[in-house]
Amino acid sequence: MGAISKARSQAADAGKFVADWMEHRAGVITIMEHFLYEPVPKRGAWIYTLGSATLFLITLQFLTGILLLFYYVPTTDHAWNSIYYIMNEAYFGTLIRGIHYWSANFLLAVIGLHMAQVFFSGGYKAPRELNWIVGVVLLLLVVIIAFTGYALRWDQDGLWATVVGMKIGSYSPFVGAYTIQFLMGGDTIGPATLSRFFAIHVWLLPAALAPFIGIHLYLLRRHGVFGDEMEYRERMAKLQERQRLEEYEEYEDDGEPYVGRRDRADRD
Amino acid sequence: MAELQKDPMTRGDFLGFGVLGTIVGALLTIPPAAFILGPVIDVNVRGESDVPDDWFRAGHVSEVPPDEPKAFVVAFPLNQVYSERQVIEEGVDTQEQTLRNAIWTSWKDLKPPGFIAELGQNRTPGISREQVIEAQGALNVLSSSCAHLGCPVRWLVKEDGGEFLCPCHGGIYDINGAYVGGPPPRGMYRYTYEVREDGYIYVKHEFDVGGDKGSQKPFVI
Ligand code: HEM
Numbered sequence: 001m002g003a004i005s006k007a008r009s010q011a012a013d014a015g016k017f018v019a020d021w022m023e024h025r026a027g028v029i030t031i032m033e034h035f036l037y038e039p040v041p042k043r044g045a046w047i048y049t050l051g052s053a054t055l056f057l058i059t060l061q062f063l064t065g066i067l068l069l070f071y072y073v074p075t076t077d078h079a080w081n082s083i084y085y086i087m088n089e090a091y092f093g094t095l096i097r098g099i100h101y102w103s104a105n106f107l108l109a110v111i112g113l114h115m116a117q118v119f120f121s122g123g124y125k126a127p128r129e130l131n132w133i134v135g136v137v138l139l140l141l142v143v144i145i146a147f148t149g150y151a152l153r154w155d156q157d158g159l160w161a162t163v164v165g166m167k168i169g170s171y172s173p174f175v176g177a178y179t180i181q182f183l184m185g186g187d188t189i190g191p192a193t194l195s196r197f198f199a200i201h202v203w204l205l206p207a208a209l210a211p212f213i214g215i216h217l218y219l220l221r222r223h224g225v226f227g228d229e230m231e232y233r234e235r236m237a238k239l240q241e242r243q244r245l246e247e248y249e250e251y252e253d254d255g256e257p258y259v260g261r262r263d264r265a266d267r268d
Numbered sequence: 269m270a271e272l273q274k275d276p277m278t279r280g281d282f283l284g285f286g287v288l289g290t291i292v293g294a295l296l297t298i299p300p301a302a303f304i305l306g307p308v309i310d311v312n313v314r315g316e317s318d319v320p321d322d323w324f325r326a327g328h329v330s331e332v333p334p335d336e337p338k339a340f341v342v343a344f345p346l347n348q349v350y351s352e353r354q355v356i357e358e359g360v361d362t363q364e365q366t367l368r369n370a371i372w373t374s375w376k377d378l379k380p381p382g383f384i385a386e387l388g389q390n391r392t393p394g395i396s397r398e399q400v401i402e403a404q405g406a407l408n409v410l411s412s413s414c415a416h417l418g419c420p421v422r423w424l425v426k427e428d429g430g431e432f433l434c435p436c437h438g439g440i441y442d443i444n445g446a447y448v449g450g451p452p453p454r455g456m457y458r459y460t461y462e463v464r465e466d467g468y469i470y471v472k473h474e475f476d477v478g479g480d481k482g483s484q485k486p487f488v489i
Pocket residue numbers: 058061062064065066068069072083097100101104105107142145146147149150151152153201202203206
């Protein structure tokens with residue numbers, strides 16, 4: 001046996017060993033299968049990636065946002081300068097900020113498409129109503145995060161967009177004025193406004209977003225994506241059949257009673 | 269739930285949990301809520317404003333041209349977080365935070381009082397009492413912040429005069445700030461102002477809403 005193919009088979013063995021080890025102690029493989037494999041309707045399967053695309057862009061926002069924080073300074077006298085530094089001095093600063101900016105824009109578009117897909121396919125119907133509601137909460141959170149993020153630039157664009165946005169909000173009945181004063185940190189836009197928008201943009205709402213994303217995914221896995229019922233049932237039947245065969249094989253292989261995935265799957 | 273009901277709560281338990289719960293709940297929520305709602309309480313309960321209720325100097329009447337409006341920028345001192353007055357006054361932080369408002373001034377219907385032409389552009393030290401009253405009555409002192417959603421309006425020169433145009437949604441006002449077209453629900457806001465004997469226009473960070481409505485705090489900007 002050549003040295004290369006020997007190394008290769010050793011690596012494969014080691015890999016298998018690690019995977020088995022983790023599976024036995026943490027059930028990692030089972031969890032991965034549970035989270036990653038999802039039967040989707042055959043027709044128009046690409047359209048079911050819109051939710052994942054949203055999640056991907058939100059992840060990008062978190063990653064690039066955390067990177068921006070290494071240089072961004074949330075005070076009225078330094079915010080603009082620090083972004084100037086990011087754009088002109090920091091290595092790949094234009095790229096990191098550019099991704100944060102464009103991904104925020106695409107995020108809102110993709111969320112819109114995702115919602116449209118769920119709406120037109122009737123995916124919001126029983127028993128998935130709660131996931132639609134959680135989705136609406138997520139949409140509102142993202143919209144407010146995007147609004148507060150734009151103010152952080154503290155340039156003419158960001159400032160006036162914020163003024164206009166707050167004036168629009170101020171027309172809400174009863175709570176409008178108070179909400180705006182809460183956001184501004186007083187009765188005029190000023191240093192307090194930037195501090196608050198910063199706190200809301202990078203801490204409060206991202207922290208609120210995370211658990212709602214968790215609930216959204218949990219509910220999604222609980223009910224599966226909605227599709228053509230016939231196709232759906234067909235594929236589910238095939239999948240279950242394959243699983244049964246696999247288990248049977250495993251049982252035959254080692255001659256021991258099987259207490260693996262099937263049991264766990266039954267329980268949930 | 270069924271498990272819990274086997275061992276029902278007594279009336280005393282219930283009251284105890286209720287009372288304790290309320291006390292602990294209050295102890296846990298009031299401080300953080302008051303902490304972040306502070307500014308709202310200051311503005312609405314204590315009637316405070318971030319901008320001092322003083323007169324600030326805009327420009328000299330002789331600087332207002334006879335044929336078009338002139339914008340003065342007034343930097344109102346701001347009393348917010350790190351721009352607390354005390355911090356600035358004690359010299360801990362020398363950078364004063366301000367709220368810069370662009371203020372459009374013009375002569376009503378572009379008819380300046382006769383004495384203005386005589387003053388020239390040289391900001392003569394003073395004007396007489398009568399001239400003060402005359403200038404006071406002939407001036408428009410307008411907020412550049414659009415009455416629709418607050419964007420800064422510009423003066424647009426046209427063949428037959430000109431108009432104030434808002435860049436955001438196309439609100440239009442005439443030389444006196446009266447509504448001409450577009451989405452704004454009213455004319456431009458007018459500052460509370462006065463002309464003094466040194467010939468300067470002084471403004472408060474406050475709008476004169478006219479009639480018996482008195483004055484009103486500008487919102488947002
Ligand atoms: C759903 C998630 C998010 C959205 C939609 C979003 C959106 C935005 C937008 C639109 C801007 C203005 C960008 C520009 O005009 O240049 C911005 C700026 C910023 N964001 Fe986010 N953001 C998100 C999450 C985060 C997170 C999680 C952090 C940090 C932990 C963060 C940190 C920042 C910082 C520091 C800035 C200022 C720098 C700049 O303006 O380029 N963002 N964000």
